[in-house]
Amino acid sequence: MELKQHFITTNRPFREGAVEVFQQNISTQNVKKATLTITALGLYEVELNGKKVGDALFTPGFTYYPRHLYFQNYDVKGMLNAENILTVYLAQGWYCGRFTFNNKVQIYGKCPAVSWVLTVEDQTGMHRYYSDDASVKAIASPYEYAGFYDGEVYNQSREQEIFRPVKFTGHVPEIIEESTLHVRIREEMPVQTVTKHGDVTILDYGQNFAGIICINPSKMQDIQLKLRHGEILNPDGSLYTANLRKAKAETVYHKGSGIYRPRFTYMGFRYVELSGVEYEDGLLTAYAIYSDMERTGYFTCDNPLVNQLYSNQIWGQKSNYIEVPTDCPQRDERMGYTGDGHVFAHTGAYNFNTEAFWDKFLKDIRYSQEANKEGYVAPTLPAPPGEQGIGFMSMLGWGNCVCIVPEMLYWHFGTDRYIREYYDCMKRFVECEIRKMGGILGKKDLWIQPSLGDWLAMGRDVKYIAMHNGPVSNAFIVNDLRIMVWAATLLGKTDDAEKYAAQLEKTRAAYIKAFVKKDGTMKDDYQGAYIMALKMVIPAGDLRNKVYTNLTERIRRDGMQTGFFATEHILPLLADNGDDRLAFDLLLDERCGGWMYQIKAGATTTWERWDALRPDGTVNETKMSTDNMVSFNHYSFGSVGKFYYQYILGIQPIEPGFAKIKIKPHIDNRIGAFRGNYKDIHVSYNGEKLHLSTPADTTVILPDGTVHEVSSGNYIFSVKESVNEKI
Template structure:
């Protein structure tokens, strides 16, 4: 038997960041663990991992599939599997032992399990949906034509007899999903797609002689608001519409940098219509159901020439929600059962009347034609011998079209596969196919922006239970899948995480207005007691109130943000399933509400809380609380800009600003790994992406200051979590991105014309636009990403790339200084706060000018009365540059400014989340004015890094504690739970000096930069693990420091750069007195 000499054993065993997951991709899963609490300096010098098919094999210390052997390394996160190939859909077992800092082996960790997921091609099921009226119908579309070809298309309708024809109507198509050109360009759908630019209308009588009625050009925009009507006023049996000039589709011509896209994509012509109506004198449509002949026609699930005369005059989707059910008869005792399900846009699985799991709004949003996510559930205990019923309820989610440039993919659909293993070794699989039954459900409509409509009269009690009669249901229809690969959802799911009671109920003009006291994201649960059958109850949502006390809803723009419930005459408790809202206030119209009847459900991606920050400034403590509410509320599969209006996109700019704050407060590793795969799905062959991912709006290529998330987010994941996998997986994509912006630069400068946003919503407008010349911002961020990629290349072992991109970054830095720095005035660009701060923050200022430029920034802040004048991109560099260059008091004054603009001003106006604008309170009713917006939440990052001093310095286990001690702040306390353990700092001003307590995680060490002069006395107090000892006196360190501490090389970096006084502390807790 192996001897365990170390008292430190591995614990918290995880695979792909999760304890005992059941949906791990079988290709190279990653293992992690941490050590149990040990003494000072506790860590790991080696490990050995075993993986086997059974727990018994692990208990016998047999790694049938992988025995790593003893590997001498401190790595305890992101340890890649390196054994025999793993099979999909299989349970595996593993354990690890480690060797501690003294080289002594530990006991083996408790055996853990993980299960592998299905591969993309292993779903036996088919996609099914419910389409009683024929389902999705875009209308008619011709084949694509090149402009040099004959650009006409003809459609003929035979009315069957001669009729008096008064007019012909051409109804524009609005495609349900994206349309792809023959060379692969994706065209976002819009009303009027394919509407002809020139039309000739001809009619013929019984003899078949054609007569031209009109031959004219269709004016721009005439098709946008409805049908184009052509007066006829003659007898006819046949009607012919000739498109003499086709609509041309030019990818990139809608503001998406066509000069780059046109190199790849051609111009195409196409004819598309939702319908053609031929009206008689009484308005009857003579064309309904009549035969059609077209010169060309695309026939597919959603395009057909017959739809031109089917009596529907617009592009339509099938039902917005559906119920799907199937019978599963089992004949034996069940040993193991897994259900793999993907309902698009959202789906919920139930078995025998009980909902499976607690996920909501599932799966997470992706670019569905590239990748759709499925969820896996252990349903062993949900199934039993005999009859079982599987039910799936689906809703539109992001799959249905609603966002401005988001293509949408059609009506809801699902795919499911349930795999059962019996105790006697037999197996059974049930998959979705045409034998499933389907019907409309009580959710008659649902939309992310507009809300949900629920008709209780349509509710089918027991529909997902045995014994229910589905004789009036239809067979499910086989439908097309979204086109992308099915992949396991390896990101935390969305859940209801909290329930809030009202803080106030007041009467409004249309009904009671409920205040929940917090701007939140989710929905309302309402106990409905009174309405008669058929009466409707509305729940309206808003973030703020008008001066009159009524809901302020203009900020929602086109989003209705209203849930509707039609009563069946019985008391009920209602909450929506397939929508969510951003709100603090809700108004109920149509029934009385007592406070105990209504609750708010808080809904977001369920990431674990890992960080906390507090300080003596109560205003800043509230700002931190606001940031946490805003960050988690905007987590819905992606970090959205806002949760309430008709937007809610994964803006890259918002993420590059707020991503570190998110990671410090919440475990965001799996969340951001998913979003980086979204980047890969969206990335062009040249490396650029769109402003929003998945793409719903914005420019293509993205603004060069926003799409830096392709590089910055993977680097953050590496620094915070030791995630080498994300660097490896996206290395080539990052390289293409950096190379792309290098290719369009001119002598190292990225021209301003590539920028779209600048310092968005800045409070200063030196160039009349957005706070800073675009070329200055563009080039600074080009340097930043090139610099980071050089570091990334070093991490992954590509020394040649590291040297090449380091040299390129240096070239950009020189070009930047040559172009924007005025050595006579010591200023960059126009001399604004942003133009000083950005080069300082990114390290672009030459050493010989750094001190004067930092002084210039401080003076500019002084001139501006201690108030920021920056926006989305300039504010983070402003606070960071001030602190890192010796002006923490200035940064603190800006951050705690009680007047506009600033965070404290927001909370003193009653804000409970961060605003989009510094002056949002003056813009209620404005078209772009969110009261819960992601970017300014970044200030939480500054709290952790600067006030608490918790720093991750470019590599796993390379930590620093470096607190700023500004005038006016008495104490600060922050901690972050890292993969290796708790990383924390608390300092407090006391008479004669500062008390500093720090906690360093297992298996790491940190440089503790002391906030004092070199002549200060330093001692460790008696309540620390090392006892009370003098560490430094008379300007000298003592000869023998306690275990875990040693003097550091004098440091010129960090927030306390002016002293150079620092200690290196290994794992453990230390309490220092600095006098």
Template sequence: MKKITFSALLQLCLLMSFAQIKVQGLLTENFTNPIALGVQVPRFSWQLVAEKRNTMQTAYEINVTTDKGSAWKSGKISGSQSVQINYAGTPLQSDQKYTWKVRVWDNNGKASPWSEAASFKMGLLNTADWKAKWIEAGYVEDSINRPAILFRNQFALAKKIKSATLYITAHGMYEVQLNGKRVGDAYLAPGWTSYNKRLQYQAYDVTNMLNNGNNVIGATVGNGWYRGFLAWDDNKNIYGKKLGLLAQVNVVYTDGTTEAIVTDDKWKSTNSAIKSVEIYHGETFDAREEKSGWAAIGYDDGGWKGVNLLTTTFDNLISTENEPVKKHETFKAIKVITTPSGEKVLDFGQNLVGWVIVKAKGNAGDKIVIKHAEILDKAGNFYTENLRAAKATATYILKGGAEETFEPHFTFYGFRYIKLENYPGEINPDNFTAVTLYSDMKPTGTFTSSNALVNQLQHNIQWGQRGNFLDVPTDCPQRDERLGWTGDAQAFSRTASFNFGVNNFFDKWMKDVAADQLADGRIPHVIPNVLGPDNGGSAGWADVATIIPWNMYLAYGDKKILETQYPSMKAWVKFMTDKSKNDLWNTGFHFGDWLFYRPFDDNDGRSAVTDKYLIAQCFYANSVQLLINTSKVLNKADDEATYTALLKRVKDAFLKEYVTPSGRLVSGTQTAYVLALNFDMLPENLRKQAAERLAENVKSYDTHLTTGFLGTPYLCHVLTRFGYSDIAYSLLLQQDYPSWLYPVKMGATTIWERWDGQKPDSTFQTPGMNSFNHYAYGAIGDWMYRQMVGLDTYEDGPGYKHIRVKPHVGGGFTNASASLQTYYGTLSSGWKTEDNKILMDVEIPANTTATIYVPTTTATAVTENGKAVSTLTDIKVAGTEEGYVLLQVGSGKYHFVIAK
């Protein structure tokens, strides 16, 4: 009896030992259980969970298997790396599913149990894996309205199905059905890339959607970005004139045999009830022409036409590399408005991107027209002038009878308000649901403070990102533009990486940057490039080639984006070097500090005009610096030496051309001093006076900013770096134009394109360029997260492997806090002032280390959970620095009290 009790106690002790550490959150290529991976060497990531402080991984073991046996047994590998571990097993096979699990050992001598199994499936890795043919409509299309096309095929499966995967893409946008049911929850597929060079295909597990016996597959294809109108001047058919479909269902039977159902000459085609569809103009749907059950068994397609087969190669096909566009939040109208002009308008309370699902009951032929707008004018009327040529209209023609439900398919709208025309019957808000569409990025960051207006600003920043991160980082979602402007994206990229997981999103888009880069190294203004070869090479826009890869490396610790983009980065710097004379880049077209402060009646020269070539030289130097950093990470010593020498020459040329001996810049604007200081263009002995000039300039504008797209992201960072956090806070809290909170006070729910998109008298800026959903000025979020709350990562431990928590308490705030879901787990910090004390709560995830900067000058003023920090063995006091006590810590939750 005693032996049994002892054995039971021993097992219990072993279980408790194991329970102290476990593994969760397994990712393959940053996805949970992905299918259709296109990389031969996928990478694995996982998180450690441990209650004990200072827990670090010391070793790991990975097992990868298939239903046929082992693919990789890593054995026990020493090291703390738990993010982006390269697969190192037998070569991976197309269309094959793999499962994997991992266990780890920690620095306390404990081993975890094996994790729960994760899986990944490979895509079609070789062009020969595609048995399908491209098909196009077999009839003459209406070349004016260009309706969406229906494709259909019936097929039989004679054996019991083990698994089935649908691989599909289109020339245009597609939606696909199997046996009358929609496949997947992705919208606007296949997304937008530089199609002629990189066309993504998607994969769906359709095992449970197929029947033994007869089946039907059907697809609807509309214009989308492929041949729709984009940009200006009747610009259409950019990638091709004909819509097309490519689809292949790979079926595996339980007896081990396989079969491929493919697009071929057996398919049929016809017009759809989507009579016209354009991204800018919207969609017209005539329910009277809807072909009920067209994608289901039993439908008579005798009147349909055949299809045309193409001989197109598959060299440009790639697996989907980022998260698809999906539906997210829904909104009901908060009120129904009859405007002074008599318009019937619904207000959804939030400027959003997506569409409205409409329910209606009426007679056959009744035509409901829905127009979309971001804002009402000064009189309270529906305002669409800022949409320019975009019609942004949904038109639904009823078939009559029972209640009908309508929603678009291949377009999207940027709106808060809709105007109804010809709606049958009473307008019931319950019959209208606004649904958001954006890339399925995982929300990662939160921020809150004691200031309600700043909290609304954070709300606006995140909603600006939601609305404009729709497969590409668009500048705006409502007018006839919606393009991937490079300057906006680079300015906002670090803020974006806090709010949402954008590693895959930017990795995919940056590959298109490289694909559309011109032979001389120029980066086009927009990516994908639909403006032509002459529109590129602008400082601060084209520098997206270097800025975003480096920012993504810092945010996620992923070297692969640096390796992939390195040739593009070098080519862009070479372009600037080639265009420079004596290392001075003062040629070419540049947007400059876009939308900087310009008073309407500028009699005393208050417009903050910054020399465009001064700006160009600063960004030139920054891109060279980022190449130095990247070459160091990639162990390219020769390049590091080359670019280090180039950087010195570029900065010397800047000093000679743009700086007086006393340190005054030829442009005295905030942006000039911000860029010069942020990019270290000035020698150490001239930086203090330059920062003073910047601070005085801000004061001279009655503590208002005057910066545009290029200066704004760095303004508060530079002020804080040089000891002017009080001014940075004053700028953040400024409520008059121009400021971040001015739009908030005016009722904004997203970030505006202009500081004064709506003026204090409620009139509007020029309608030719006045978006109320532009994210660029939301870059202030980066300062709020990294400086105000203080969550940051060191370059020697990017991706928050080595964390810095350095808050800047002030601004009249009584509290501020933020959290971030990193690859290692939850990182959070918050501070609060009360009773002559500062309280700090910090959480550091397992398998990371952190330096916490506690705002005080002496460690004796700091306790952690009631004990003096100097007495604690799991916290190391590492000295003082500029008003902070530095504490070295590992993982865990910490509660500090700092006596003032």
């Protein structure tokens, strides 16, 4: 039986936040095998005889609904009795609930729908199928509201009209495939402090994270309580929520005595405000949630501030790898941002095995891209039809994710699969870039149009960076062309390789002519322009040396003044050019505009703005359009994590998938001894000796430049004398 034929909804007129509940009575006997196959346009959660089926959250997942949908299979044999009750909760979710920074509803469809087939095989081999027949009924829903932004209002005792199931007549995607990658509850987060503040209680969990609060009113009957979530407190100790914008981020629990777990929402928070009842131990339990991914990288050192920054970027990833690479988990946004995603992609792939996560998001890119004739890749994905098109922020720096991520996956995971599967997507995007060259200013071989540039850089107004985005935007084009030459060569596409190589040199020359002066200063004089030019455009030679000298002069004078894109590259660029001391100066800088400033201010995740919390303690509520824009859990500036792995530990691939490895640690006595690993590659330094455990052939480059070629095994190197011994 095909799922496409069995989608049902109810005859309820659309109401934002409504949750439908379906129930089916099923009789079984002599069961040999039982599989529940289920999907939804929206979100579903299913129970069998009162117990949740599976442990995944937000199923079936977030996809480009016009083309693509996931389903799940569950082995439910062990949950079946002779008489059974199947209960399906259906929420609006991303499909038609309130979503995007425009706070729209019914983006992909008019109402949610669900489809399931329970296949039961008895001991004789006979199969019975249970789906949307006359035995399915709609029952009273305990939800007054459920949505990602506002939270949930749960009321077990409310009176309501009961609607009836009807056949779903809306569009069903062409592609429905099984998914095993899910968001799940990952970690219990113990409360650190509980403080009474007037009529409410403030709970501090000590860590900003994305998650849910479960309510267990075991000692209370028919309680009514409200939970409000926030990232920081006001100076008077009350909950700060202004940065949530139109998101309420609340849980309201009415008239219930059973354990309650939010099904169809999550929050980004460190603090919770409890009202309605007095707090008691065991009443509330917090859990962090994030997508399936195995931890693969670790780091620690003697400097507690450096350790805290490492922890902050880890928690930034946990909080924002939820179905898609979101920007933030707390406000009315939480969308899959391509720019934020690729900026953090290398760091994220060291922290966790993210291959399956990116495999899923690349599908979102493909299906969204195929829906437009231009070939652009939107800044937020999956992109609603007609939304986030080739507008103000639609292209450079964001859409380049389609080229950058497949290359990252090649080096981290040792497979050309993503180059092969997404080559056409990469090519369509680059062809779109080439067609757009000339732009409104008519500069041949360059893309000169409005874009966001090195977003949220310190030292410059965002409008200046946007209107002078050329050095950043066109650096991405040069990088895309380089990737296309490499990818075409890898796949044996000689004509494409030659074509893009020629365009690469034209655009590189046009870039240097348009943006770089002969004395090595950038015409648009901000750090991001220098860094992106050096990282992606200017070849070795006298001009590059001049540009680099000008960059380091500005860094020494101004500190770090980079935005989302240049930040990823600033420390590696300095270290690659022998300026280790300056790189560590920036890493350890406690002035506003640096990572350690955030740590000293109490941050437990990286912020959206370097000065999200100003030195005077006020929140930077600078408005973008009509709303403020400040998040205390944005992982873009957490891209510094790559520096920890590739430069402090020194772990870099020489061959794809780390089949051959380079170990080149960068040591600074201000961080002291350190140790860490990426998968089975372990590196530690105790102040005198470097310990290495490697699973493959490895080139070891010690700080004094001494090179050692070693095979798999365990080694100790004397850093001062550059002597190694195999143990």
